[in-house]
Amino acid sequence: MARVRRPGTSWWVGAVGLVGLCVAAEVQPAYSQQSVSVRAALVKGTLPADDPTAAAWATAAVSEFPMSPQVHWPVRITDVTAKSVKVRGLHDGTTVAILLEYSDPSEDPDDAAALEFMVGDTKAHFAHGQPMAQVEGGPVNIWYWKNKDGKGADLGAKGFGTLKPHAHQDVKAKGVYQGGVWKVVFSRPLSTEHVADDTQFKPGTFASIAFAVWDGKKMETGLPKEKGSEKAISSWWYFRADAPPDYSPYMYALLAVALALGFELVLVRRLKKGS
Amino acid sequence: MGGVLVRPIILTVFIYLFLKFIVPNLPHSAPLPSSLIFLYLMLTTAGIVIFATLSGASKDAFFGPIFRFLTGESGGALSSARYLVLALFPLLVGWQTYGSTASSDAPPGENRTIHPAPPGEYTGLSNPVPKTLDNINYGKGLYASRCSPCHGNFDGKGFAAAGFTPPPANFKDPTTIAMLQESYLFWRIKKGGVGLPVEGMPWKTAMPRWELEMSDEDIWKVIMGEYDGAGQKPRTWDESE
Numbered sequence: 001m002a003r004v005r006r007p008g009t010s011w012w013v014g015a016v017g018l019v020g021l022c023v024a025a026e027v028q029p030a031y032s033q034q035s036v037s038v039r040a041a042l043v044k045g046t047l048p049a050d051d052p053t054a055a056a057w058a059t060a061a062v063s064e065f066p067m068s069p070q071v072h073w074p075v076r077i078t079d080v081t082a083k084s085v086k087v088r089g090l091h092d093g094t095t096v097a098i099l100l101e102y103s104d105p106s107e108d109p110d111d112a113a114a115l116e117f118m119v120g121d122t123k124a125h126f127a128h129g130q131p132m133a134q135v136e137g138g139p140v141n142i143w144y145w146k147n148k149d150g151k152g153a154d155l156g157a158k159g160f161g162t163l164k165p166h167a168h169q170d171v172k173a174k175g176v177y178q179g180g181v182w183k184v185v186f187s188r189p190l191s192t193e194h195v196a197d198d199t200q201f202k203p204g205t206f207a208s209i210a211f212a213v214w215d216g217k218k219m220e221t222g223l224p225k226e227k228g229s230e231k232a233i234s235s236w237w238y239f240r241a242d243a244p245p246d247y248s249p250y251m252y253a254l255l256a257v258a259l260a261l262g263f264e265l266v267l268v269r270r271l272k273k274g275s
Numbered sequence: 276m277g278g279v280l281v282r283p284i285i286l287t288v289f290i291y292l293f294l295k296f297i298v299p300n301l302p303h304s305a306p307l308p309s310s311l312i313f314l315y316l317m318l319t320t321a322g323i324v325i326f327a328t329l330s331g332a333s334k335d336a337f338f339g340p341i342f343r344f345l346t347g348e349s350g351g352a353l354s355s356a357r358y359l360v361l362a363l364f365p366l367l368v369g370w371q372t373y374g375s376t377a378s379s380d381a382p383p384g385e386n387r388t389i390h391p392a393p394p395g396e397y398t399g400l401s402n403p404v405p406k407t408l409d410n411i412n413y414g415k416g417l418y419a420s421r422c423s424p425c426h427g428n429f430d431g432k433g434f435a436a437a438g439f440t441p442p443p444a445n446f447k448d449p450t451t452i453a454m455l456q457e458s459y460l461f462w463r464i465k466k467g468g469v470g471l472p473v474e475g476m477p478w479k480t481a482m483p484r485w486e487l488e489m490s491d492e493d494i495w496k497v498i499m500g501e502y503d504g505a506g507q508k509p510r511t512w513d514e515s516e
Contacts, residue, residue, distance in 0.1 A: 068438030132469040234438040238382040249377035256372035260365035
C-alpha cells in the first residue's frame with residue numbers, strides 16, 4: 001500500500017531538523033575558541049596534580065598563549081627561548097592543577113616557570129602588581145617553580161622589589177623534561193584560608209592569569225641566560241575552573257517550549273471558535 | 276497571505292537590511308549591536324500594528340490574513356508553512372530561554388577605552404623641541420632602541436609584541452597617532468600604561484613609564500621621530516576646531 005503523504009510535510013520536517021541541528025551546535029562547549037582563557041574541567045577520580053605526564057592531561061582542553069621578552073621594565077631582555085606556552089587545567093572540586101608546557105632545547109638547573117594571578121576583586125598590574133597612577137591596584141599571587149628546587153613556591157608581590165614568599169606555602173609543583181619540552185604542573189586547593197594573599201578559585205567564575213618562563217641555560221659569563229626580570233612573559237589572560245554541570249537551563253527551555261505550545265493551541269482554538 | 280501584509284513585511288526586511296548592512300558602511304559609523312537592531316525592529320513592528328489598527332476595517336484587513344493563516348483556512352502551500360511556523364515558534368522560545376539562562380563559556384567582555392581623556396595638564400601642550408632633521412633623526416634613534424621592540428617598524432609588529440594584550444599600537448593606522456595631538460602622545464609615553472585611568476585598563480598594558488628612563492626633551496624628540504617614521508601628522512588645534 002502506497003504511503004499517503006501530506007503535501008509539504010517533508011520539507012518542514014527537514015527545516016525543523018535543521019533548526020534542531022543549529023540548536024545542538026549552539027549548545028556544544030566552546031572549547032575550540034581562540035586562546036584567551038584556560039578552562040579547567042571538573043574531573044571525577046584522581047587529579048594528576050603531581051604528574052605532568054599523566055594520561056588524564058590528554059583529555060584536558062589545551063590553550064596556547066604567545067610569550068614576549070620582558071621589555072616592560074629594566075632590566076630588559078630582547079630574546080627569549082619560550083615563544084609560547086601551552087596550558088591545560090583540571091580540578092576535582094577541591095584542588096586545581098594547571099599544566100604548563102613549553103619548548104626548551106636544554107634541561108638546566110635554573111630553568112623556571114611561574115603563574116600569576118590577581119588576588120580578590122581588585123585589579124592588579126601584570127608586572128608584579130606594580131602601583132598604577134589613577135587606579136588603586138591590588139596584590140598578585142605568584143606560583144613559582146625552579147628545576148633545581150624541585151618544588152613549588154607560593155609568592156606574593158605588590159610592586160617591583162616586593163616579591164616575597166608567603167608565610168604559608170600552599171602551592172605544589174613538579175616539572176618533567178622530555179624531548180626538548182618542559183611539562184610543569186602546579187597545584188593548590190581551589191580555596192585557602194589566606195584570602196588576602198592567595199587567589200581564590202570559585203568554579204564557574206573567570207580569574208586573571210599570566211605566565212612567565214626562564215631559560216636557565218648557563219652562558220659564558222657563568223650566569224643563566226634568563227634570570228630575574230629577564231624572562232619570557234605574557235600579560236593577563238583568563239582562567240576558569242568549570243562549575244559542576246547545571247542542567248537547569250535545559251529544564252527552563254523545555255518549560256518555555258511547553259508554554260509556547262500551550263499558548264499556540266489556545267490561540268488557534270479560540271481563533272477557530274471565533275471564526 | 277493577503278496583499279495587505281506584503282508591504283509591512285517588505286518594510287521590516289528593508290529596515291533590517293539597512294541597519295545590518297548599510298548603516299555600518301556610512302561615514303563615521305560602526306556596526307550596530309544586535310540588541311539595538313532588535314529594538315528598532317520592535318519599534319517598527321509596533322508602528323505597523325498601530326497604523327494597521329487605526330480603524331476597524333484596516334484592523335480586519337491586517338489581522339484577517341494572519342488569523343486565517345494560523346487556523347489553516349488559507350489552504351494550499353500556506354498550510355504547510357503554518358505547520359512550520361507553529362513548530363518553529365516554541366523552538367525559538369526554548370532556544371532564547373536556554374540562551375538567557377545558561378552560563379556563558381566566554382570570558383567577561385572588556386570595554387576598554389583605547390584613547391581615554393588625558394589629565395588636564397597634558398591637554399594642548401605644544402612640542403617645545405625645534406622640528407629639525409637632527410632632532411627627528413635623534414628621535415628615530417631613540418624609537419629604534421626603546422620603542423621598536425614592541426611597536427616594530429611603526430606598525431605595532433615588533434619582535435616583543437606577541438605576548439601582550441592589548442597589542443602595541445600600530446602608528447601607521449590612521450586611528451592611532453594621526454588622530455591624536457602631540458601632547459597626548461607625550462602623556463602616554465611619559466606615564467606609560469600604568470598612567471591610564473580605569474577605563475583604559477592600566478593593569479593590562481605593557482607600555483613602560485618612560486619618565487623613569489627618558490627626559491621630557493627626549494620624549495618630545497621620540498614623538499617627532501614617530502610621526503615622521505609612520506608618515507603621519509599630529510592632529511592640531513586648528514584641524515580639530
